[in-house]
Amino acid sequence: MSLLQVKNLVVEFPSRHGTLRALDDISFDIAPGEILGVVGESGAGKSLTGAAIIGLLEPPGRVAGGQILLEGQRIDHLNNDEMRHIRGRKIGAIFQDPLTSLNPLYSIGRQLTETILAHLPVTPQEARQRAIQLLKDTGISAAEERIEHYPHQFSGGMRQRVVIALALAAEPQLIVADEPTTALDVSIQAQIISLLKNVCKDRGAAVMLITHDMGVIAETCDRVAVLYAGRVAEIGPVHQVINHPAHPYTAGLMASIPDMDSDRERLNQIDGAMPRLNAIPQGCAFNPRCPKAFDRCRQDRPDLVQAGANMAACWLHDGSAA
Amino acid sequence: MSDTMSNAKPQPLVVAHDLAKTFDVSAPWLNRVIEGKPRQLLNAVDGVSFEIERGKTLALVGESGCGKSTVARLLVGLYEPTRGGLTFDGQDAHAAFKSADAQKMRQRIQMIFQDPYASLNPRWTVDDIIGEPLKEHGLIRDAEELKARVAELLKSVGLSPLDMVKYPHQFSGGQRQRISIARALATAPEFLVCDEPTSALDVSVQAQVLNIMKDLQRERGLTYLFISHNLAVVRHVSDRVGVMYLGRLVELADKHTLFGNPQHPYTKMLLDAIPKMHDTGRARTPVQGEVPNPLNPPSGCTFHPRCPQATDICRAERPALRDFKGIKIACHAVV
Numbered sequence: 001m002s003l004l005q006v007k008n009l010v011v012e013f014p015s016r017h018g019t020l021r022a023l024d025d026i027s028f029d030i031a032p033g034e035i036l037g038v039v040g041e042s043g044a045g046k047s048l049t050g051a052a053i054i055g056l057l058e059p060p061g062r063v064a065g066g067q068i069l070l071e072g073q074r075i076d077h078l079n080n081d082e083m084r085h086i087r088g089r090k091i092g093a094i095f096q097d098p099l100t101s102l103n104p105l106y107s108i109g110r111q112l113t114e115t116i117l118a119h120l121p122v123t124p125q126e127a128r129q130r131a132i133q134l135l136k137d138t139g140i141s142a143a144e145e146r147i148e149h150y151p152h153q154f155s156g157g158m159r160q161r162v163v164i165a166l167a168l169a170a171e172p173q174l175i176v177a178d179e180p181t182t183a184l185d186v187s188i189q190a191q192i193i194s195l196l197k198n199v200c201k202d203r204g205a206a207v208m209l210i211t212h213d214m215g216v217i218a219e220t221c222d223r224v225a226v227l228y229a230g231r232v233a234e235i236g237p238v239h240q241v242i243n244h245p246a247h248p249y250t251a252g253l254m255a256s257i258p259d260m261d262s263d264r265e266r267l268n269q270i271d272g273a274m275p276r277l278n279a280i281p282q283g284c285a286f287n288p289r290c291p292k293a294f295d296r297c298r299q300d301r302p303d304l305v306q307a308g309a310n311m312a313a314c315w316l317h318d319g320s321a322a
Numbered sequence: 323m324s325d326t327m328s329n330a331k332p333q334p335l336v337v338a339h340d341l342a343k344t345f346d347v348s349a350p351w352l353n354r355v356i357e358g359k360p361r362q363l364l365n366a367v368d369g370v371s372f373e374i375e376r377g378k379t380l381a382l383v384g385e386s387g388c389g390k391s392t393v394a395r396l397l398v399g400l401y402e403p404t405r406g407g408l409t410f411d412g413q414d415a416h417a418a419f420k421s422a423d424a425q426k427m428r429q430r431i432q433m434i435f436q437d438p439y440a441s442l443n444p445r446w447t448v449d450d451i452i453g454e455p456l457k458e459h460g461l462i463r464d465a466e467e468l469k470a471r472v473a474e475l476l477k478s479v480g481l482s483p484l485d486m487v488k489y490p491h492q493f494s495g496g497q498r499q500r501i502s503i504a505r506a507l508a509t510a511p512e513f514l515v516c517d518e519p520t521s522a523l524d525v526s527v528q529a530q531v532l533n534i535m536k537d538l539q540r541e542r543g544l545t546y547l548f549i550s551h552n553l554a555v556v557r558h559v560s561d562r563v564g565v566m567y568l569g570r571l572v573e574l575a576d577k578h579t580l581f582g583n584p585q586h587p588y589t590k591m592l593l594d595a596i597p598k599m600h601d602t603g604r605a606r607t608p609v610q611g612e613v614p615n616p617l618n619p620p621s622g623c624t625f626h627p628r629c630p631q632a633t634d635i636c637r638a639e640r641p642a643l644r645d646f647k648g649i650k651i652a653c654h655a656v657v
Contacts, residue, residue, distance in 0.1 A: 041524040042495075155612050185385040186551055188612060190595040212524065215554075215597030242599060256529035258558040260581070260596060266536065267529035267558065273494045 002029035003071060003206050004053070004174055010065035011045075011052055013277075020277040022048050022061065024230045027304070032173065035197070035207045037217035037238065039253075040227035041274050046210045049227070050176045052076070053208070054093050055083040070174070089119040092167030092205075094196075096179040098159035101166075102151040108135075108162050109147035112169055119170035134165040137199055139191075157188035164196060168203065175200060178210045193220055214257055218242055226250050229274055229285035236310025246307035247314045249286045284315070292316060333412065334373035335545050336397070336513060340406030343367045343392050347617070364617055366392040368569040369406065371643070374562075376512070379539070379546040381560035381577075383553060383592070385613050389569040390549045394517045397547060398433045410513065429459055429509040436518035438498035442490040448501055449486040452476070455508040475504040479534055496527030500534065507538070513545045520555060532559060553596050557581050565589045568616055568624040575649035585649065585656045587629045623654065631655040 011023035023045045030036045040046045051057050053068055055078065068076040075086055087093070095101045103111060112131035116122060122130065128147075135143035138161040151159055160180060167175055180196060181189040197220050200207050209221060217224050218238060225235040226247065234247040245251040255268035272289045275281060281288055287297040296315045307317035348354060348361045367389040374380045382390045395401045397408060399419040408415040410431065418427040432455075435441040442451055452472045456462045462471055473483035479500040490498055499519060506514055519535070520528040536559065538544055550556050556563055557577060564574045565588065573586040584590045591610075611628040614620055623641050626632040635654050643652040 041526060157612055185613070186553070187385055187592060187595045190597070193597070213597065214525070215599050218599045219597045253526055254599075256526045257599065258529075258532070258552075258554040260554050260557060260598065261600065264558070266533050269529040269533055270526045271530070273496060273527065 001072065002069075003032045003034075004030040004208075005069040005072075006049070006053070006066070007069070008066035009049070009052060009063065009068065009076075011048055011057065011061055012064040013061050015060075017278065021064075021280075022230050022277060023052065025066070025303075026227075026230075026232055027066075028225050028232060028235055030174065030206050030208060033201070033204045033206055034223065035200070035209060035221045037221035037224035038208060038210045038227060039212060039214060039217055039224060041212065043229075043274055043277075044227040045230040046212075046227055047178050050093075050178045050208060050210050054087055054091050054176050055080075056087075056093075085119075088115055088172065089170045090172050090174065092170070092172040092175045094160075094163055094167045094175060094177040094180045097183050098156060098163045099151065101163050102159060104151050107148050107150055108154075112147070112162075112166060115166060115169040131165075131169070134169060135162070137202075138162070138165045138168075139195055140165075156184055157191060160184060160188075160192050161195065164192075164199065168199060168205070171203060171205075173205055175205050175207045176210070177207055179212070180209075181213070181216065182211070189216070196220075214242070214254070226253070229280055230277070231285065231313060232304060232311075233286065233314075234307075234310055234312040235304070236308075236312075240309040244308060244310075246310045246312035246317060247286075248290045248292050248316070250312075252289075252291075284313070332375060335376040335411055336374040336547070337409040338373075338393075338397070338406070339371050339409070341367055341370045341393065341396055341403050341408065342405035343389075343396055343401055344404040362617060365569050365619075366616070367396065370564075370566070370569075370571050371406075372564055372571065372574060374513075374545055374547065376545055377539070377543045378561040379548050379559055381548040381550060381556040381563045382566055383550060383556055383563060384566035385551065387568075387613055387616060388566040390551075390566055391517055392569075393566075394433065394515045394547065394549055397513075397515050398431050399428070400433075425459055429461075430511050431513045431515065432506040432509060432511040434499075434502050434506050434514060434516045434519045437522050438495055438502055439490075439522070441502055442498055444490055446489070447486065448472075448476070448488055448490070451490070451501060452505050452508055455505060459509055461509065471508075472504075475507055478507065478538065479504045480530075494527070495523050496530055499523060499531050503531075503534065503538070507542075510542075511544075513547070515547045515549075517549045518551070519548075521550065521552065528555070535559065553581075553592065565592065568613065568619055570624070570652065571643055571650070572625065572652045573649065574643070574651075579649055585646065585651050586653050587631050587655065588625050591628070623652075629655075 007027050009023055009026040013020045013022055038046050052063055063076050067074055109131055113127040116127040116130055132143045132147055140146055140161055181192050193216055221238045224238045224241050226233045228249050234241060234250045245254055252270040270289050283299050284297045284302050287293040302313045302315050304311040304313045305317050343366050345364045345366055347364045349359045353359060370393055384390050396403050415427055449472045452475055453468050456468060462468045472486060476483050476485060481500055520531050548559055560577050562576055563580045564571050567588050573589045584593055620627050622638050623636040626636040641652045641654050643650050
């Protein structure tokens with residue numbers, strides 16, 4: 001059974017000029033221990049999907065439709081108090097900037113033990129031992145001393161290790177990692193990604209990895225979902241999506257990434273830009289930029305259909321599914 | 323368009339020799355006196371030399387804090403070098419920046435900045451932004467002519483002349499970066515210093531901007547210094563690549579040599595750190611350790627604490643950048 005199921009999720013932002021639909025009918029699931037990558041351009045709704053799952057949508061944003069189920073239980077309509085028991089205990093979160101996700105006034109030991117004590121039935125001594133072990137597991141040397149240190153005494157990469165330790169503190173089954181390496185240097189990114197992958201595998205935790213870096217997705221994930229203008233354009237096993245993309249948007253996205261292995265004079269580019277939320281075109285949101293668009297694309301909105309090993313929201317694959 | 327020399331070896335357009343910039347990051351005078359703290363100097367760039375031929379692209383790569391952006395700012399004259407200098411087309415550029423001919427030199431060297439949200443004035447319309455360098459340098463005085471030239475510049479970066487009356491907030495990130503490119507091109511420069519021009523952009527938009535930059539280079543014979551931390555982008559745009567570590571060049575080579583057969587252990591480490599798109603599942607060896615504090619750099623070769631091949635000599639003696647099989651490298655282990 002799936003650990004997390006997102007069914008027809010709709011997130012809306014009421015505004016003076018009408019309601020903006022930021023996520024429109026998003027569905028996917030994550031199996032226990034699986035790493036699902038979520039990619040897309042800025043504004044596609046990647047982070048919003050993550051925020052909706054951990055119940056941290058910024059008001060006035062709200063879940064206007066659909067369901068989010070964790071182990072078969074709905075979590076999208078819980079109130080703040082109920083959600084607090086899930087956040088941390090069942091779903092851990094890692095954000096982009098490690099400096100803003102740590103409290104600068106508390107030592108990291110205090111932040112870790114506080115989280116452990118809040119969720120697990122242990123004594124303060126046990127919590128401290130656990131915190132030290134977590135720091136060791138995330139590759140922080142001299143953990144016994146460093147546990148007394150404050151966030152500013154750590155470098156960026158080390159801070160992100162602390163944040164990972166914090167997310168894992170109460171042994172959640174799901175980690176939502178929103179751009180965990182974007183604020184870090186290239187050389188450090190690889191360290192953090194392999195750490196995240198290994199610690200989650202050891203604990204059997206599933207990961208929803210939100211990033212715009214296809215290279216990171218290719219190396220880390222089992223499956224990947226490509227978002228475009230608040231909808232899932234394509235979802236499937238990571239090798240399939242990268243090497244045999246079914247949706248023209250995915251194909252264009254892959255071709256626009258400079259490649260380390262081939263020499264091209266020009267990169268393939270997708271002309272235009274993603275539409276604004278208040279001006280999503282009729283039919284398929286990608287149709288004005290799509291090289292293969294035909295009449296139906298301009299009129300009817302496609303839903304996800306089977307396209308080879310992937311699922312793609314594209315009329316090109318409508319016949320092949322039937 | 324440019325007069326090529328008939329000599330066997332063309333003279334490089336840009337020659338940086340032993341460029342260095344030291345920042346004084348000492349505590350305030352009173353604190354130094356009361357607390358007895360010494361002066362503290364930060365060697366942001368510590369003796370960097372390179373040449374760029376006309377019409378070519380040199381890329382500088384390295385981690386944050388290695389001095390890439392400081393080199394960019396030294397080249398356009400935003401900083402004055404502590405040591406060394408820049409020869410541009412046979413002329414001492416920093417002397418020219420201070421002389422009466424400063425305007426002329428500035429017209430020939432322009433810069434594109436990283437963040438198109440911060441580098442465009444939000445209260446100005448696009449024609450003000452792009453027309454500013456033309457007016458400032460006294461190139462065009464007539465209002466009609468100015469409009470025509472701005473329209474031409476907008477077209478050259480793939481925007482519509484009708485966009486002239488709009489404000490920066492009406493554009494997407496990629497379009498804004500094209501406006502900054504149009505502004506940089508206004509004075510018809512020969513040399514463009516691009517400091518991370520695409521790192522604030524999405525990949526599909528990054529491709530648009532990189533393609534425009536390559537097209538412009540081909541059409542106008544532009545020379546680029548391209549700074550980026552994204553090695554795949556660097557591999558796409560550059561002819562030669564310099565790898566920087568803590569304010570110094572550690573390897574400088576032709577693109578194919580550097581990516582195909584990297585010599586310096588740091589270059590190898592950086593290349594190894596790039597996630598590969600296609601052979602998925604391959605385990606990489608992540609780079610060990612982090613960049614040391616530049617205020618207190620390690621002895622000898624500053625890379626030795628992270629280097630798998632470090633020996634005693636690396637800890638004691640700093641390697642100089644030397645020629646080796648057609649490339650330049652600063653490493654004791656490469657012989």
